[in-house]
Each structure stands twice: as C-alpha cells, then as structure tokens.
Amino acid sequence: MTPREVAALLAYVVKLDPRLALDDQAAAGERLAQWCDLLSDVPATAHGWDAARVARDYIARNPYRIQPSDVSRPWHAHKADAMSRHVGTFEPTAHPEVDPDDQFGNAYVAALRAERVAIASGQQAPTSHRALTAGPAAAEVERRLAALGEYMPRTVAQALAEYRPQRAERERLARADAxxxxxxxxxxxxxxxxxxxxxxxxxxxxxxxxxxxxxxxxxxxxxxxxxxxxxxxxxxxxxx
Missing domain, CATH: 4.10.820 (Translocated Intimin Receptor; Chain T)
Known part of the structure; x- marks a missing residue:
C-alpha cells in the first residue's frame, strides 16, 4: 500500500475503534510510519482481497487493538493460498510473440515469471484446475461416476472395456461431462x-x-x- 492508502486505512480503523485515536501528532506520525513499513508489500485491494474488510473483520471479532501485522499476516496467507491453487499453465495465446515450445527462451521465462508475480501480488486471479476437477460440473460428474459403481483402477477398466462396452461408454461420457x-x-x-x-x-x-x-x-x-x-x-x- 502507498502511504496515502495506509493513512486512509488507519482513518477507517480509528473510525471503527475510537480507542486507537491519538491526539499527539508526533505519535500519530510515528504510528503511520510503522504501518507504512509493515504494509508496504500488502495491496489495498486485489483479487479476493480487501485490506479494509480484513481490518473490519478483526475489529468485529477481537477485543484487542488492531496491529498492522493483523492485516499483513492474512495477506501473506491469502497470497500463499492463491499460489498453491495456481496450476502454472502459462497461456501463450495471451502472448502470441512467445513460442510456448521454447521453454528455455528468455521471452517465455520472462512471461511466465511476470504471470506468477501478477498472481502473487493480487493483480491477476490464479488459474485453478479446470474441466472436471473444479466448478459446478465436478459435483455432477462425481455423482454420475458414483452411480456407475465402485472405483476400479483405470488399467483394469481399460482391459475390461471390450467386454462391457456400454459401461465403458457411460464412464467416458461421465469423464467428458457429456x-x-x-x-x-x-x-x-x-x-x-x-x-x-x-x-x-x-x-x-x-x-x-x-x-x-x-x-x-x-x-x-x-x-x-x-x-x-x-x-x-x-x-x-x-x-x-
């Protein structure tokens, strides 16, 4: 956050919790400098993140006076969660000048690094697992696969597909969500x-x-x- 954003956040926090109000200008300036230092790598808003909302939730749920670490810690946890959900699938269509097969080229590496930096900073939403592993279709696919019977190793199912073509076709349709x-x-x-x-x-x-x-x-x-x-x-x- 910029010093202006931190000052706005502090003003909002004091409005919610008047105990944090300071009459001494020197003490107020010192606290602002402390918050600016600890929140310099925390954005005010990002994908799925709002520092003001985090501060409000803390004040609503805790009797203790809020500290800048009560905002920075949730941000770093949020960032770690976003990076863990990102599958790292660089989209070459967004960068037609980059050859996706040249994984050792400088342009590809730079674009991939920029993508991860954008996700880590909250400027871009993570690319989660697609198709049948997430989204509203996943629950329906799980329901349909469960209705077909017990789990069977894929190699065994492939070996038996010739002898039970109808079941194999139903399993194929369920996996494809067709x-x-x-x-x-x-x-x-x-x-x-x-x-x-x-x-x-x-x-x-x-x-x-x-x-x-x-x-x-x-x-x-x-x-x-x-x-x-x-x-x-x-x-x-x-x-x-």
Missing part, C-alpha cells in the same frame, strides 16, 4: 433410467412383447432427450 442417454428414460421402448434400450426380436409362435433384447446403442429419441436434459441442467446451474 450427455448420457441412460440418465433419462426412453420414450420409444420404455426402458427406464439406467437400463439400455430394448429392441424387439419377433419369432414365429412367440409373443413379440415378451421377446426383447438389449440394443447396442440408445434410440435416437433418447439421445435427443438426454441432450435436452443436459442443456436444461446447464442453464439452471448458470442461473443458480
């Missing part, structure tokens, strides 16, 4: 949710309603219903 036709009932063959579509096998002298077999794939109408359900779910999550 519409799974078996999450809805089939309006064509009346197959319930979770069960494969059925095709009729008519033989002479047999009741065609009783002679059914599982289809290798879902009916087209079921695929369309699953896509509609998937799109509706995404819209609901976007407005939640």
């Amino acid at each position: 519409p799974d036709p078996l999450t809805v009932a089939c309006t064509w063959c009346q197959a319930p949710e979770g069960e494969p579509c059925r095709g009729r096998s008519i033989r002479p002298g047999k009741d065609p309603q009783q002679r059914t077999r599982a289809r290798r794939g879902p009916h087209p109408s079921r695929v369309e219903d699953a896509q509609t359900h998937y799109a509706r779910r995404n819209r609901q999550e976007a407005h939640a």
Whole structure:
C-alpha cells in the first residue's frame, strides 16, 4: 500500500475503534510510519482481497487493538493460498510473440515469471484446475461416476472395456461431462433410467412383447432427450 492508502486505512480503523485515536501528532506520525513499513508489500485491494474488510473483520471479532501485522499476516496467507491453487499453465495465446515450445527462451521465462508475480501480488486471479476437477460440473460428474459403481483402477477398466462396452461408454461420457442417454428414460421402448434400450426380436409362435433384447446403442429419441436434459441442467446451474 502507498502511504496515502495506509493513512486512509488507519482513518477507517480509528473510525471503527475510537480507542486507537491519538491526539499527539508526533505519535500519530510515528504510528503511520510503522504501518507504512509493515504494509508496504500488502495491496489495498486485489483479487479476493480487501485490506479494509480484513481490518473490519478483526475489529468485529477481537477485543484487542488492531496491529498492522493483523492485516499483513492474512495477506501473506491469502497470497500463499492463491499460489498453491495456481496450476502454472502459462497461456501463450495471451502472448502470441512467445513460442510456448521454447521453454528455455528468455521471452517465455520472462512471461511466465511476470504471470506468477501478477498472481502473487493480487493483480491477476490464479488459474485453478479446470474441466472436471473444479466448478459446478465436478459435483455432477462425481455423482454420475458414483452411480456407475465402485472405483476400479483405470488399467483394469481399460482391459475390461471390450467386454462391457456400454459401461465403458457411460464412464467416458461421465469423464467428458457429456450427455448420457441412460440418465433419462426412453420414450420409444420404455426402458427406464439406467437400463439400455430394448429392441424387439419377433419369432414365429412367440409373443413379440415378451421377446426383447438389449440394443447396442440408445434410440435416437433418447439421445435427443438426454441432450435436452443436459442443456436444461446447464442453464439452471448458470442461473443458480
């Protein structure tokens, strides 16, 4: 923070806790210098950070008079958390002049260092894990994978995929967060949710309603219903 920002923060703190008011100008100047020294590497505001809010929360929850370290310590904890959540995936599209394959080039190293400095200083939000590891889709994927059964090592699942193609396809759709036709009932063959579509096998002298077999794939109408359900779910999550 700049001295002006620190002075504004101190004025806000004194307003919340009048016990901190000082009548002596020399003492007030000395305290301002102390706060400026300890908060010189702490921003007033940053991504997910507001020094005034931190000071307010401290005063609201603690009977002790606030010290500059009560603001600097939370900032360093916030910075460490942001850096731990950053996956370090440098986006070359933001710097077209940088060759992402030349990891030993000066331009690439400089851009990568600037990105980390921006995150550490709060000027840029960290790049967290994407796709299925975070966000609203993660919970849905976990639910769908859990509904498919117990955990199985990936190597074993790959070896068995040839012998259970339907389950392998459902697992692939769950990992990709793509519409799974078996999450809805089939309006064509009346197959319930979770069960494969059925095709009729008519033989002479047999009741065609009783002679059914599982289809290798879902009916087209079921695929369309699953896509509609998937799109509706995404819209609901976007407005939640």
